[in-house]
Amino acid sequence: xxxxxxxxxxxxxxxxxxxxxxxxxxxxxxxxxxxxxxxxxxxxxxxxxxxxxxxxxxxxxxxxxxxxxxxxxxxxxxxxxxxxxxxxxxxxxxxxxxxxxxxxxxxxxxxxxxxxxxxxxxxxxxxxxxxxxxxxxxxxxxxxxxxxxxxxxxxxxxxxxxxxxxxxxxxxxxxxxxxxxxxxxxxxxxxxxxxxxxxxxxxxxxxxxxxxxxxxxxxxxxxxxxxxxxxxxxxxxxxxxxxxxxxxxxxxxxxxxxxxxxxxxxxxxxxxxxxxxxxxxxxxxxxxxxxxxxxxxxxxxxxxxxxxxxxxxxxxxxxxxxxxxxxxxxxxxxxxxxxxxxxxxxxxxxxxxxxxxxx
Amino acid sequence: xxxxxxxxxxxxxxxxxxxxxxxxxxxxxxxxxxxxxxxxxxxxxxxxxxxxxxxxxxxxxxxxxxxxxxxxxxxxxxxxxxxxxxxxxxxxxxxxxxxxxxxxxxxxxxxxxxxxxxxxxxxxxxxxxxxxxxxxxxxxxxxxxxxxxxxxxxxxxxxxxxxxxxxxxxxxxxxxxxxxxxxxxxxxxxxxxxxxxxxxxxxxxxxxxxxxxxxxxxxxxxxxxxxxxxxxxxxxxxxxxxxxxxxxxxxxxxxxxxxxxxxxxxxxxxxxxxxxxxxxxxxx
Ligand SMILES: Nc1ncnc2c1ncn2[C@@H]1O[C@H](COP(=O)(O)OP(=O)(O)O)[C@@H](O)[C@H]1O
Ligand SMILES: [Mg+2]
Numbered sequence: 060x061x062x063x064x065x066x067x068x069x070x071x072x073x074x075x076x077x078x079x080x081x082x083x084x085x086x087x088x089x090x091x092x093x094x095x096x097x098x099x100x101x102x103x104x105x106x107x108x109x110x111x112x113x114x115x116x117x118x119x120x121x122x123x124x125x126x127x128x129x130x131x132x133x134x135x136x137x138x139x140x141x142x143x144x145x146x147x148x149x150x151x152x153x154x155x156x157x158x159x160x161x162x163x164x165x166x167x168x169x170x171x172x173x174x175x176x177x178x179x180x181x182x183x184x185x186x187x188x189x190x191x192x193x194x195x196x197x198x199x200x201x202x203x204x205x206x207x208x209x210x211x212x213x214x215x216x217x218x219x220x221x222x223x224x225x226x227x228x229x230x231x232x233x234x235x236x237x238x239x240x241x242x243x244x245x246x247x248x249x250x251x252x253x254x255x256x257x258x259x260x261x262x263x264x265x266x267x268x269x270x271x272x273x274x275x276x277x278x279x280x281x282x283x284x285x286x287x288x289x290x291x292x293x294x295x296x297x298x299x300x301x302x303x304x305x306x307x308x309x310x311x312x313x314x315x316x317x318x319x320x321x322x323x324x325x326x327x328x329x330x331x332x333x334x335x336x337x338x339x340x341x342x343x344x345x346x347x348x349x350x351x352x353x354x355x356x357x358x359x360x361x362x363x364x365x366x367x368x369x370x371x372x373x374x375x376x377x378x379x380x381x382x383x384x385x386x387x388x389x390x391x392x393x394x395x396x397x398x399x400x401x402x403x404x405x406x407x408x409x410x411x412x413x414x415x416x417x418x
Numbered sequence: 419x420x421x422x423x424x425x426x427x428x429x430x431x432x433x434x435x436x437x438x439x440x441x442x443x444x445x446x447x448x449x450x451x452x453x454x455x456x457x458x459x460x461x462x463x464x465x466x467x468x469x470x471x472x473x474x475x476x477x478x479x480x481x482x483x484x485x486x487x488x489x490x491x492x493x494x495x496x497x498x499x500x501x502x503x504x505x506x507x508x509x510x511x512x513x514x515x516x517x518x519x520x521x522x523x524x525x526x527x528x529x530x531x532x533x534x535x536x537x538x539x540x541x542x543x544x545x546x547x548x549x550x551x552x553x554x555x556x557x558x559x560x561x562x563x564x565x566x567x568x569x570x571x572x573x574x575x576x577x578x579x580x581x582x583x584x585x586x587x588x589x590x591x592x593x594x595x596x597x598x599x600x601x602x603x604x605x606x607x608x609x610x611x612x613x614x615x616x617x618x619x620x621x622x623x624x625x626x627x628x629x630x631x632x633x634x635x636x637x638x639x640x641x642x643x644x645x646x647x648x649x650x651x652x653x654x655x656x657x658x659x660x661x662x663x664x665x666x667x668x669x670x671x672x673x674x675x676x677x678x679x680x681x682x683x684x685x686x687x688x689x690x691x692x693x694x695x696x697x698x699x700x701x702x
Binding site: 279280283284286289290293296297298299300359360 | 532538543547548550557558
């Protein structure tokens with residue numbers, strides 16, 4: 060009886076069994092396997108591989124000037140994806156971030172036009188965006204409308220509102236003007252360099268926000284309850300988790316971040332472009348980054364750091380293909396394939412993780 | 419008002435037989451009293467008119483057929499859902515829990531029939547869900563402390579798990595149930611509601627939990643309502659037994675004054691009467 064059949068082995072598995080006892084002696088192979096089965100592991104490897112590939116095949120890729128270009132592709136996306144991940148772990152989704160992204164700079168424009176100075180106007184704008192999150196959250200968690208539908212509604216409503224208010228005309232973003240001094244050098248205002256236009260501004264925002272959110276997810280009650288609600292809503296409620304509050308709060312955070320990103324991107328481009336097709340693609344990119352990063356739509360698990368790496372991956376892909384001179388039509392095609400591929404890896408890795416017990 | 423629901427019993431037009439008389443709700447030693455509790459879910463009447471009481475330090479066994487309303491009663495007492503009508507008293511004061519957390523603050527805790535465990539969370543995270551330990555000055559979870567205390571509690575009960583940081587999804591049914599029971603027992607509650615705590619357990623695990631309950635009873639601080647299906651366990655572990663039939667308490671007796679035979683007899687009698695009623699309806 061050397062080979063016990065699986066049925067006989069099953070009860071033994073449940074019993075205590077010091078399977079993972081010798082933890083000190085980890086072979087390199089085990090370590091590699093651990094890393095690859097981490098939620099962020101596989102996409103990290105794929106992203107690094109992509110960077111290496113572009114660096115070797117395009118001389119202009121691994122340069123500091125291209126690094127600055129690359130930042131404009133992914134930093135803001137990482138912030139949006141981070142907020143989305145929290146909701147996806149919660150078992151919800153927020154499509155309205157596209158609308159908030161589009162609406163926020165216009166609202167900021169109107170508030171500044173009303174005579175309020177820049178920083179308070181930013182705060183006010185973001186508070187309104189938080190309020191939009193409250194609406195999403197209340198309609199979803201208390202009135203019981205599926206969040207896909209709720210936020211589809213707010214997405215269209217906000218995009219429509221933006222078009223109505225702006226008459227679909229491009230506007231100059233307040234606070235983003237570049238002044239030219241006497242000697243001819245152009246100079247960014249402090250406000251603009253902090254909120255988006257500074258070369259590393261959005262990177263700093265992204266890194267700080269992602270770090271805070273990752274800590275919130277893994278080290279705070281808020282994160283724990285978000286996972287609990289996403290994993291098993293009834294059990295979470297039975298255990299005493301305030302399910303509705305958790306959901307509403309996550310909608311608030313997600314909307315606020317979308318508002319911040321909307322403002323920063325408008326400051327960076329110095330203009331407000333009320334174009335729903337661009338905001339819709341921003342929305343889809345954010346969801347793609349979250350999903351590629353290893354967060355499942357099913358809820359209950361996900362990673363904020365993964366969202367950052369997912370956004371980086373999308374940024375590298377877009378940037379690299381653009382430098383290579385690949386036709387823009389191919390870009391979406393490659394992107395689509397990349398998303399499917401990344402998802403297959405994630406599903407496979409998830410299965411391995413469950414089997415091997417690597418938490 | 420009809421008793422058509424609750425397993426097809428149709429007793430509404432029959433007066434209850436003599437031996438099924440509810441004992442008068444009693445004195446000041448009661449830690450919990452429930453009076454005329456009713457709860458329906460749409461067309462389904464889960465609780466029709468439940469009155470019961472729990473004395474300090476007592477282990478009360480709650481029996482009843484599947485769908486009799488036992489879990490509904492427990493979920494109402496623990497604050498998970500609100501009754502349609504009826505009152506509850508806790509230590510002589512009106513008791514109206516607004517939430518599970520509120521009931522917990524008042525000293526009432528529960529182990530649900532479905533265990534209320536979160537598969538994605540680890541053993542210790544589940545054990546401390548909604549009463550997480552945090553650092554005194556920072557809003558961060560103190561994982562090390564929770565792990566340490568969870569380990570202590572599990573050792574104390576006799577549950578051996580190699581690791582506490584694995585998701586509970588990976589544990590056996592019995593292990594999951596022991597974790598849920600451990601979470602309830604070590605919650606500083608003085609009233610504990612256990613909804614079928616032995617359902618998924620093997621003989622050894624079940625004995626361990628019953629032993630734990632006997633130990634808690636000896637300490638005398640905790641009052642327990644325990645839903646069980648096994649009459650032998652009820653007679654062995656409980657001081658008193660209540661049986662829910664058709665949304666109301668149909669029997670209230672000290673375990674010393676009843677027997678497996680009698681309990682069986684009541685259930686069989688119920689069944690016979692239900693069938694007769696059904697046949698009468700068919701004929702009519
Ligand atoms: N949340 C609910 N929604 C609808 N019906 C319910 C709900 N909870 C319980 N019921 C119904 O109430 C009755 C009593 O259920 P329950 O209290 O779980 O019984 P028991 O625990 O005694 O088996 C059953 O008919 C059940 O279907
Ligand atoms: Mg039940």
